Amino acid sequence: MNIGEVSERSGLPAKTIRYYEDIGLVRPLRSDNGYRSFREADLHKLAFLGRARTLGFSIEACRTLLGLYEDGSRESAQVKTVAEAHLAEIDVKIAQLRDMRDTLSHLVDACRGDDRPDCPILRDLSGGRD
Amino acid sequence: MNIGEVSERSGLPAKTIRYYEDIGLVRPLRSDNGYRSFREADLHKLAFLGRARTLGFSIEACRTLLGLYEDGSRESAQVKTVAEAHLAEIDVKIAQLRDMRDTLSHLVDACRGDDRPDCPILRDLSGGRD
DNA sequence: ATTGAGCTTCCAGTAACTGGAGGCCTTATC
DNA sequence: GATAAGGCCTCCAGTTACTGGAAGCTCAAT
Numbered sequence: 212m213n214i215g216e217v218s219e220r221s222g223l224p225a226k227t228i229r230y231y232e233d234i235g236l237v238r239p240l241r242s243d244n245g246y247r248s249f250r251e252a253d254l255h256k257l258a259f260l261g262r263a264r265t266l267g268f269s270i271e272a273c274r275t276l277l278g279l280y281e282d283g284s285r286e287s288a289q290v291k292t293v294a295e296a297h298l299a300e301i302d303v304k305i306a307q308l309r310d311m312r313d314t315l316s317h318l319v320d321a322c323r324g325d326d327r328p329d330c331p332i333l334r335d336l337s338g339g340r341d
Numbered sequence: 342m343n344i345g346e347v348s349e350r351s352g353l354p355a356k357t358i359r360y361y362e363d364i365g366l367v368r369p370l371r372s373d374n375g376y377r378s379f380r381e382a383d384l385h386k387l388a389f390l391g392r393a394r395t396l397g398f399s400i401e402a403c404r405t406l407l408g409l410y411e412d413g414s415r416e417s418a419q420v421k422t423v424a425e426a427h428l429a430e431i432d433v434k435i436a437q438l439r440d441m442r443d444t445l446s447h448l449v450d451a452c453r454g455d456d457r458p459d460c461p462i463l464r465d466l467s468g469g470r471d
Numbered sequence: 472a473t474t475g476a477g478c479t480t481c482c483a484g485t486a487a488c489t490g491g492a493g494g495c496c497t498t499a500t501c
Numbered sequence: 502g503a504t505a506a507g508g509c510c511t512c513c514a515g516t517t518a519c520t521g522g523a524a525g526c527t528c529a530a531t
Contacts, residue, residue, distance in 0.1 A: 215508065225509090230488060244496060246509060255470065262466050267441045270487065280463050290462050291454035298449060301442050308435045311397045315428050324421035332420050333410050336392050340385065345477065355478090356520060364518095374527060376478055400518065 212249040221257040228257060236260060236274060268297055342379040351387040358387060366390060366404060398427055 218225045231237050232247070237256050240248040249257075259280060263273045275293055279285040321331040348355045361367050362377070367386050370378040379387075389410060393403045405423055409415040451461040 213509075224489085226489060227487085229510090234487090244509085246496085255467065258468055259466050262468065264487090265441075266445055266466075267438070276463070276466065279460075280467060283458060285458050285460070286456045287452055287458060287460035287462075288454040288456065290460045291449060291452045294445060294449050294452070294462050298442065298445050301438055301445070305435060305438045305442065308397070308431055308438070311395075312428065312431050312435065315396055315424060315431070319421060319424050319428060322417055322421045322424070324418040326416045326418065328413060328415050328417060330409075330415070330417035330420045332417075332424050333406070336389050336396075336406065337385065337410060338388055338392065343478075354520085357518085359479095360519060374478085375480095376527080394518090 212254065214247050214249070217249045217254055217257060220254055221261055223257055223261050231257065231260060234270065236270075236277065266297075267301060268293075272297060342384065344377050344379070347379045347384055347387060350384055351391055353387055353391050361387065361390060364400065366400075366407065396427075397431060398423075402427060 212220075214225045214228055217223075218228060221228070223231075228237070229247075232239060237249075237253050237260075239253050240250070242248045256277060259277060260273050263276055264270075268276065272293055276290065279290050279293075318332045318335055323329075342350075344355045344358055347353075348358060351358070353361075358367070359377075362369060367379075367383050367390075369383050370380070372378045386407060389407060390403050393406055394400075398406065402423055406420065409420050409423075448462045448465055453459075
């Protein structure tokens, strides 16, 4: 398979696939003409990576997961540990965003949004010194 | 004021303050010895930026907000528009993270996390082909 | 005179790609 | 056989918002 077909079947841009090869996540063969030549297993890996990325796993976490995926003697506890760590990160991010959201939505609600300069949003940002 | 004092009073690292000067968000004076010399107004701007950043505004949004802050003839509608756009982005991010969280927490719950290789998380990532 | 802290600039690196330039390879058409 | 289109190649630069570090000047105190 050439990169175009793999791109289509995995849903990943060709650029991204080349990048993943650069950083050692996949190692496709090469044809005589220099083109990358992907096996089914490479495609599966890339699809795996795409899915893991949509779940928000970092590239390094993906590398770990891929290693476990390919290691028949893994313990599921290892996988679970990685996933739980990521879940905890997601929770932190959500909490941070919610804090921002709460503060910001109060400010937005308080702002009349008309043609006058008076603005609670700017007042808040300026530390009330205004 | 030298950068150290401004850093302490604004809560921003000196590195960040220099960076903000680089990209034109503040323009401190210079002393004869080459040191940056900050006025109170510069400190206020930096504190403003720090606060806006904690609310998640991008640097470019901060630049816009700072411009409005300094423009006595602004209309609060302009500020509100920027804030609402940012609020919408936050909502999108929260929704994405929640989706990830939901999927991932189901998978984590389904994984026994013991010494056996069988793992629903990997099964999901591999597209069920496992 | 010599520390040590504080300041300066400049370069490189982070995360995970993405865009673009310049240039082969392949296939089809005239 | 020439040519054009499209796919592929590599390499370089840019993105966001900083952060770390090196080499070196300045200042205050000893």
